[in-house]
Amino acid sequence: MEPTDTDTAPAFDRARFTCPACRELADQVWLNAYASPVNNPDGVPLRIAGAGLEQLARNPQFPPEVRERKVAYWNRVNGGDVFLDRWAPVQTDLFVAGLELSVCRSCLGTAVWLGGRMVYP
Ligand SMILES: [Zn+2]
Secondary structure (H helix, E strand, O other): OOOOHHHHOOOOOOOEEEOOOOOOEEEEEEEEEEEOOOOOOOOOOOOOOHHHHHHHHHOOOOOHHHHHHHHHHHHHHHOOOOOOOOOOOOOOOEEEEEEEEEEEOOOOOEEEEEOOEEEEO
16 A cells, blocks of 8 residues: 555654655654753854854854855854754753654754644754
């Protein structure tokens, strides 16, 4: 029997579904979320945009490929993308209850789930 859309739709109780990012039927890795305080002198989440991003794009402290990577990163963040990234290791026992992520094994696209419902993408 051919699978129907409802058989493969993203769902909280499935480890394989049609990825909302790449549209492939793919295995998903489920992740819990932990929290750590924002580490920014202003005490608010860090965003680099506008003039600050232009400054970063010209910052001679970084080699060109590093600058390009940083600018691409901030463009994704500023554009509203949610994705996994390696950052400094943190140690925390602050668990975010009720929030999970699913990550597509095929494209690494990340979905955000609140209360068992996909809210992103
Ligand atoms: Zn995918």
